[in-house]
Amino acid sequence: MIQKKICMLGGFAVGKTSLVRQLVSGIFSEKYLTTVGVKIDQKSLSVRGQDLLLVLWDLYGDDDFQKVRASYLQGASGYILVIDGTRKETVDVAWKLHELARKAIGPVPFAILLNKHDLVDEWVVKHPMISDLSDQACLVSMVSAKTGEGVEAAFFVLSEAILKS
Amino acid sequence: MSGSVHDPALLSVFDALIFQKTVDRFDCVGDLPSWFPPPGLSRETELAPGQLLEHSFFLQHFLHEAKAWWDSTETGQRKSGLWSEPAVFGEDVVLEATAVRHGSLRYVILQRFGPDILPIQPLLQKAREEQLSHRQAVKHHERTRAQLGSRLAKSEQERDDVMAVLDGLGLGTIMVDANREVTFVSAKARELLQTDPDRIIGRSLVEGLPWKTEDRDRVEEMRRLPGSQRQAVSVVMDGKNRSATALEVEVQNDPRDPRKTILLLKDVTEMEELRRQLVGPTQFHNLVGKCPAMRVVYERIRDIATVDVPVLIDGETGTGKELVARALHQLSPRHGHPFLPVNCAGLTDSLLGSQLFGHKRGAFTGATSDHAGFFESAEGGTLLLDEIGDMPLPIQTTLLRALQEGEIIRLGESRPRKVNVRVLAATNQHLQELVDKGAFRADLLYRIRVARLRLPPLRERREDIPLLCTAFFEKSRVAFGKMHVHGIAPETMQRFLRYSWPGNVRELQAALEYALIHCRSEIVLPTDLPPELCDVSPAVQSLPFVKPNERQRILDALTQTKGKRAQAAKLAGMSRSTFYRRLTELKIAPEESSG
Ligand SMILES: Nc1nc2c(ncn2[C@@H]2O[C@H](COP(=O)(O)OP(=O)(O)O)[C@@H](O)[C@H]2O)c(=O)[nH]1
Ligand SMILES: [Mg+2]
Numbered sequence: 081m082i083q084k085k086i087c088m089l090g091g092f093a094v095g096k097t098s099l100v101r102q103l104v105s106g107i108f109s110e111k112y113l114t115t116v117g118v119k120i121d122q123k124s125l126s127v128r129g130q131d132l133l134l135v136l137w138d139l140y141g142d143d144d145f146q147k148v149r150a151s152y153l154q155g156a157s158g159y160i161l162v163i164d165g166t167r168k169e170t171v172d173v174a175w176k177l178h179e180l181a182r183k184a185i186g187p188v189p190f191a192i193l194l195n196k197h198d199l200v201d202e203w204v205v206k207h208p209m210i211s212d213l214s215d216q217a218c219l220v221s222m223v224s225a226k227t228g229e230g231v232e233a234a235f236f237v238l239s240e241a242i243l244k245s
Numbered sequence: 246m247s248g249s250v251h252d253p254a255l256l257s258v259f260d261a262l263i264f265q266k267t268v269d270r271f272d273c274v275g276d277l278p279s280w281f282p283p284p285g286l287s288r289e290t291e292l293a294p295g296q297l298l299e300h301s302f303f304l305q306h307f308l309h310e311a312k313a314w315w316d317s318t319e320t321g322q323r324k325s326g327l328w329s330e331p332a333v334f335g336e337d338v339v340l341e342a343t344a345v346r347h348g349s350l351r352y353v354i355l356q357r358f359g360p361d362i363l364p365i366q367p368l369l370q371k372a373r374e375e376q377l378s379h380r381q382a383v384k385h386h387e388r389t390r391a392q393l394g395s396r397l398a399k400s401e402q403e404r405d406d407v408m409a410v411l412d413g414l415g416l417g418t419i420m421v422d423a424n425r426e427v428t429f430v431s432a433k434a435r436e437l438l439q440t441d442p443d444r445i446i447g448r449s450l451v452e453g454l455p456w457k458t459e460d461r462d463r464v465e466e467m468r469r470l471p472g473s474q475r476q477a478v479s480v481v482m483d484g485k486n487r488s489a490t491a492l493e494v495e496v497q498n499d500p501r502d503p504r505k506t507i508l509l510l511k512d513v514t515e516m517e518e519l520r521r522q523l524v525g526p527t528q529f530h531n532l533v534g535k536c537p538a539m540r541v542v543y544e545r546i547r548d549i550a551t552v553d554v555p556v557l558i559d560g561e562t563g564t565g566k567e568l569v570a571r572a573l574h575q576l577s578p579r580h581g582h583p584f585l586p587v588n589c590a591g592l593t594d595s596l597l598g599s600q601l602f603g604h605k606r607g608a609f610t611g612a613t614s615d616h617a618g619f620f621e622s623a624e625g626g627t628l629l630l631d632e633i634g635d636m637p638l639p640i641q642t643t644l645l646r647a648l649q650e651g652e653i654i655r656l657g658e659s660r661p662r663k664v665n666v667r668v669l670a671a672t673n674q675h676l677q678e679l680v681d682k683g684a685f686r687a688d689l690l691y692r693i694r695v696a697r698l699r700l701p702p703l704r705e706r707r708e709d710i711p712l713l714c715t716a717f718f719e720k721s722r723v724a725f726g727k728m729h730v731h732g733i734a735p736e737t738m739q740r741f742l743r744y745s746w747p748g749n750v751r752e753l754q755a756a757l758e759y760a761l762i763h764c765r766s767e768i769v770l771p772t773d774l775p776p777e778l779c780d781v782s783p784a785v786q787s788l789p790f791v792k793p794n795e796r797q798r799i800l801d802a803l804t805q806t807k808g809k810r811a812q813a814a815k816l817a818g819m820s821r822s823t824f825y826r827r828l829t830e831l832k833i834a835p836e837e838s839s840g
Contacts, residue, residue, distance in 0.1 A: 085302070093373060112377075114370045116327050116329075117328045117329065117339060118326065119330070120301075120303050120330040120332075121330075122332050135302050147497075154310075180473065
């Protein structure tokens with residue numbers, strides 16, 4: 081079985097851990113528990129008749145207190161930039177992390193997930209804000225780790241792009 | 246176990262899984278930690294560390310990094326950062342791997358962090374929650390601000406909040422503006438720097454900080470690098486009224502203005518100390534050992550080396566008295582001059598006399614030419630009089646005069662010669678008893694024991710045995726060309742630990758050399774040992790491991806902590822795993838402990 085490493089990148093509390101949890105075990109929790117260090121999960125997927133093992137690296141949020149270590153990105157076949165639709169500042173963090181990833185591993189496929197779509201009424205992130213980024217992404221999608229909306233599909237599309245690249 | 250030998254007692258303190266790198270794999274060394282196997286690994290999973298390394302994606306990744314680091318010239322240690330991997334180790338198991346290097350040996354240390362020793366989790370959580378709720382507050386505030394048009398108050402508030410959070414995290418903060426002038430020093434930073442903020446604020450970064458020039462330069466260098474290339478800088482501050490503090494300094498850009506920088510200071514003294522204990526020196530001038538008694542010896546040597554007085558070194562045969570004397574010489578201002586050891590036993594009066602003080606041609610039968618003695622040859626340096634208890638009385642008298650007057654007279658001459666020599670004496674006898682019996686001059690005894698040093702026999706410092714074995718093993722392996730021998734089998738080590746060692750370290754060295762010469766396999770087996778180590782009576786076996794008052798110490802600790810074992814372990818000065826093991830071994834029941 082082919083293994084592919086995928087990194088979850090984004091500011092703190094945007095929902096990286098929740099998205100992985102939803103994908104791996106279909107569970108969601110409202111309680112916010114900050115991720116200490118790196119959390120590694122696995123998910124097998126079948127893409128175009130090809131069995132894949134996704135090794136998901138949930139990196140702790142990037143903020144003033146913790147910086148993502150560039151070496152953790154080494155060997156990744158793709159990454160997911162997670163943005164919290166209710167927090168504008170998470171766009172800038174995603175942008176910064178995208179640059180970090182580019183420097184560390186070059187132009188591999190990546191997806192942009194605008195999370196917390198179930199709270200769309202409170203959203204402040206508008207599409208134009210991310211247009212610079214979205215041109216290069218293989219997928220820009222509005223998802224919800226809470227309802228599961230779009231989650232599996234997003235990993236599927238990214239995996240497909242990785243296999244093609 | 247192949248690879249080298251280790252001190253399991255010492256390693257167990259860290260409650261870590263320790264791998265040693267061999268040519269083609271990693272071997273597990275020392276005791277297994279109390280947390281192993283973690284819930285994710287079933288009991289049946291055999292402990293094949295290689296397998297563990299294969300299972301964990303993160304460890305595989307880190308080993309890559311570690312290998313590159315081992316090959317580099319960087320010093321210190323390489324840490325993986327904290328991680329969890331539920332599929333391999335189970336839920337809620339947070340680990341960290343550290344790559345260290347000690348001489349030619351390479352280790353990977355795997356530590357588990359429980360919630361009790363991971364205070365960063367709740368702090369970080371709190372900080373982020375605070376930031377989240379703070380953001381809610383800010384949102385609200387923003388609406389008000391639109392009406393009031395006041396922006397200043399908010400940003401100041403924000404800064405104070407962030408500072409409070411940073412202080413709470415134990416991070417000191419220093420802000421530096423575009424001109425490299427320090428504009429702000431947080432309360433925590435003031436505490437860490439132990440300096441008046443007025444001496445720093447408003448001054449340039451490089452001038453103001455109370456650090457060594459090279460440390461300040463490194464921080465300044467980091468400041469100039471782009472953010473992604475920066476690394477934390479370690480700074481050691483020698484305390485004026487306290488012990489040294491180790492700081493880790495991180496340089497960050499001010500997110501609002503990249504021309505400004507923020508220095509984050511973290512106190513890592515405790516971690517440095519732990520690391521030092523793990524990989525730190527276990528030798529002192531060829532003396533091997535790190536048990537408390539030997540540490541005392543090292544300290545005494547340092548203390549008295551520079552004081553130019555005679556020293557009496559007292560210890561059983563084979564404990565390393567000459568090594569102590571050499572260390573004293575090396576550390577003294579006399580170290581550029583000769584060090585001469587003389588054995589006073591088994592020589593006739595005139596022979597020892599002429600050896601020490603020299604003679605004139607014809608002074609006695611066989612004295613065919615003029616001859617300078619050791620006192621003259623050691624001019625400016627140090628003379629070690631070994632087995633001084635065996636020195637004949639007439640020579641003792643001459644020696645006493647030499648010590649008192651600083652002059653000697655060659656045998657057969659009458660002209661005194663000035664000498665400048667420091668005299669060290671060594672003995673394995675009880676000199677006071679010899680004085681009582683009239684075999685040793687009391688006035689000489691008082692003269693030579695101005696300073697005294699006692700070396701413990703090996704049976705009083707068994708915890709050093711593995712360390713001594715490693716040291717001699719490495720040395721002899723090379724000397725005897727037995728490079729194919731990789732280590733000492735655990736059963737062999739058990740024999741070493743049980744034996745009573747009447748001949749002390751010298752005997753241990755000889756036994757190890759004997760075993761190495763006889764060794765035909767890759768590791769030293771019990772069958773390679775000299776016969777006296779093969780049959781060890783059970784009485785001797787268990788004796789040295791039970792410290793008489795240990796049971797009481799454990800009970801007292803439990804009483805004081807009202808039965809809380811983790812705290813009691815700390816109080817009793819043991820790692821938790823050792824403490825639990827002792828409870829079972831000493832059969833201390835829970836009722837008894839809470840009593
Ligand atoms: N309503 C809603 N809340 C979410 C969603 N995803 C995550 N959260 C919440 O956001 C907080 C942070 O999520 P978490 O996964 O820990 O974020 P991360 O670790 O920074 O990636 C938690 O309280 C989650 O319950 C979502 O899609 N909708
Ligand atoms: Mg997380």
